Amino acid sequence: MVVQIILVMFITGVLLGFVGAGGSGFIISILTVIFHYPIHTSLGTALAAMIFSSLSGSISHYREGNIILKVGIVVGLFGAIGAWTSSNFSYFISAGDLKWLTSGMLYLSAIVLWLRMFIIEHRHSSGIQSNPLPVGIKFWLLSGGIGLVTGVISGMCGIGSASFIQIGLMFILGMSIRESAGTTMMVIIPIALAGGAGYYHLGYLNIHLLIEVVMGTMIGSYIGAKFTRRVPMPILKTAMILVPVTAATLLLF
Template identity: 35%
Template sequence: MLLVSMILLGAVIGFVGAGGAGVTITLLTVGFGVPIHTALAVALASMTFTMISGAYSHFREHEVVVRTGAVIGAGGIIGALLGEAVSNRMPSNDLSFMTGLMILSSALILYIKLYHADWLNNHLPVRQTLLTGKKLYLYGIPTGIVSGFLAGAFGIGAAAYIQIALMVIFGVPLLQSIGTCMMIIFPISASGGLGYLASGHLDLWIFLQTLAGLTSGAWIGAKMTHLAPLSVLKASIVALPTIGGGIMLLFH
């Protein structure tokens, strides 16, 4: 049942292209009674493999700003390990509640990006030139540490936060922000997953079923994206993490 459920969830994630980690955690904890720490470990470890393929694909299309991604990703490794250490010391109920809040906050950011882009641009003007030199390291490493901490502590990819930071602070164009974000999340999820593995929270059998189900399901779902009306797609992108976060808070 876990494998079948992950295939179905993977199809939905592949269709909307966002919010996968949070809903995966919700399904594991609420649907199958997996302990929250194990669910976070599985979600992070699964993201490691999905980000590899995504980042490589964007890299081949010249849609990754490598230096920016490397600097933020390096800070992300530190943050993910710190987040994992904090998460391991949090009671399960508190961790579930915080994870639910984080998932809902991601849904809110996605809603603003999709439905109130003009308001967002007026309040967060996008940098027009690529940030380089010392400022790249001065801003990049702390940004990575914060993003990595959120991912390591609460199991989410923090993609919504990272993409906005890339455009507003680092001057990465929208198209390249997607690929660069994937490059950043890869070391974050890998280091966080390894941290959970070292602490004994990563269940390999659950992880293998989750990864196989999400990967195969996402391949199917991605082929349906271009068939859906834009209004349906936008609503689904926001609805997925909203439902996942709401269920997590309701049943935490």
């Protein structure tokens, strides 16, 4: 079973590295449908696995100057609160209901991802960059709101909420595409930590399974990323949308 999980996660990692997605929803579907782990365990494991990929990505973005630390800290702090609270609340949701809820959020994330692509293309064609950040209490309210909402989604459904966070940073805080992408990677770290801790507290985080998932996906994603620039852009965009849609559909079976 260990070898099978690592191998399947390696193949999954290749796909996720190719499309540039965190893929926690895809991991949840595979663990639940193929390897028959309880949905709560799958959610906790997938959420905790994001810590490692987000950490390495954040370091890279920080060195490139793509992160606004003030935003990342505040949104991440409130996101951690939301993730911790909702992950503990998931104990009271039945496995069947949690499957439907997670599947629905994955479908919604696919729609948001498509919307994000549309916004990026529009901003590029219009030459729109970024707006000044809000200040004072308005900054705290808007940033805290983004963090709480996306943190609750992540903690409850085990997904990274990257597309939701980026939309919030671009639309609500007026950040540029580059800044929102880098800062989102930073925000996911405390969300994944708090959500993973919540599932561990409930006994739903399988450490051995987590190690197997991380081993397979990290090696696979490194290889998969090398193919990203070697395919036509329409194919890549289609694949990015199909990943959460496929994950959501698998959970319904």
